[in-house]
Amino acid sequence: MTTLALTHTDDRSWHGIILVILSAFAFSTAGFFTRLIEVDVWIMLFWRGLFGAAFIAGWVIWQHGAGSLAALRRVGWLGLVAAGCSTAATICFIHALRETTVADVLVINATAPFITAGLAWAWTGVRERWSTLIASGGALIGVAVTVIPAIGAGRLWGNFLALLMTVLISAMMVLIRRQRAVDMLPASALSALLCAVVVLPWADPAAAVTATGWTFVNLALFGICQFGLGLLLLTVGTRLISATRSALIGALETPLAPVLVWLAFGEVPALATCLGGAIVLAAVFGDVLITREQGASKSWAPSKGSRSSPR
Template sequence: MNDHQKGLCITTLGVLLVVPDALFVRLIAAEPLTIAFWRLALAGGMLSGGILLVQGTKPFRAVLSAGRYGAIYMLGVGSSGVLFVLAVSLTSVANVVFIIASLPVFAALFSRVFLDEPVSARMVLTMVAVITGLAIIARGSGEPANAHWSGDALALAVSALFAAALTAARHVRQVSMVPGAAMSYLAAALVILPFAAPLSVASEQAPLVLMHGGFILGSSALLALGPRYITSAEVGLLVLLESVLAPLLVWAVVGENPGPWALAGGSIVVGALFVSNLRALRHRRIRNRP
């Protein structure tokens, strides 16, 4: 297996591990902030422990030495981890994942503003299509019993915050931000601890809570490692799997129907990003052809 195949396998597995994230939020019988606390505390604790065991404190010090860019990354990742759970608790899973799929649009805008990178005509067309899809999703919020604009707004905030984190990370590419993710998870868990009730989770729910943290840990590690071997366009295509599979999984397991508006708007968002990433990948291959 060459490096490219390895990257595809690792990234695909990382995406598949994050697919059940919203389902765990639905299945765990606890308040949203309690679920968020355990989600972040377990993933952050296990990830930090693994890094300390293998590499010591040096990777953590490297992230802290990145200054404001490291701080922006940790703030974006930590806050989006909390807001994701709140968004799922307030609106449909389909709305959340389709809206979060707009992340590349925010990333392109932030890169233009803060990194002075040009926005291609392809990306402009993608933005128009994504905004249209989001407007359709917003139009349908409130019609399914489990969809509401407040959760949609939080999902949009998750997309923007995580895009800001990725933009900050690109500014200090020489520093691995995996330890930053671990620290941000733990910091966010501590911040929301006074508002959560960790011990209120029933004992029979413990396996679900542990699995939730384990899945987040696995996806975080694999999605940090896999993209080192493949292009960003390939990563973008693979990540779209979550947007397709997560609502279907929740629909199959708990019977949560996304509704026609979410399916229509989501299809536009995912379709536009799929075509955009596919064209970017094709352009890269043509450019690199000998």
């Protein structure tokens, strides 16, 4: 019975890991879209939030049907706080991308595992395994390698916004993990909608509709493929693994985003950014491999009350 329980837990963990990896791929396209879409940042935030909310809400309705409103009520006040954190983080994120380089924003975001572990321990008393904490420290070193050269380069405001975004996202993941018995996707849909509502006084949505070319189509893709899909995968995946591990795996977007922007627009990352991204990448994969080895050793351990090892 113990072996079966471990196997089931390991399966859920790996499902969570895969979902968060996919969310990192989705989120890594943010820099690409912000460079591609030439509209005011408030307009971008409005349509990104609206399309993202519609995508996640559609998923919730497909999943819960007539019980969708009841599912929204079940998220409780913690779900509303998580939605507020996500909304504020989104606004900081897009503004940070306009104030500093994509590489700096994503590498600063790599501090998320460290911040998440601290918040989770302070609030819930949950202590992360040493391998993940060490990997988080490695990611933090990668951040330092990238950010220190930017001091005095006129990008500090953008870097501050990126750090604030990271703290808010870390808090959101701790809340989702704490409420893992509840489907938090309705809260994610609400956070995306709130983003559109909050920025509406500063936005001119009609300007994007009347813009020439593919602007409106790209805004829809930005909201659905990057924001909506990324947030959906992160929300579901974080329910299956620890908040710290989710934040650590999510740091994969750090090396992915600058590469995509470089290939599409020729924005070559600085050497320090490349080195910092490589350190983050090594930390993430190191933690995933260690988790896999530990899971394999547990699955082959003798079960309680058995006379032989499981086959």
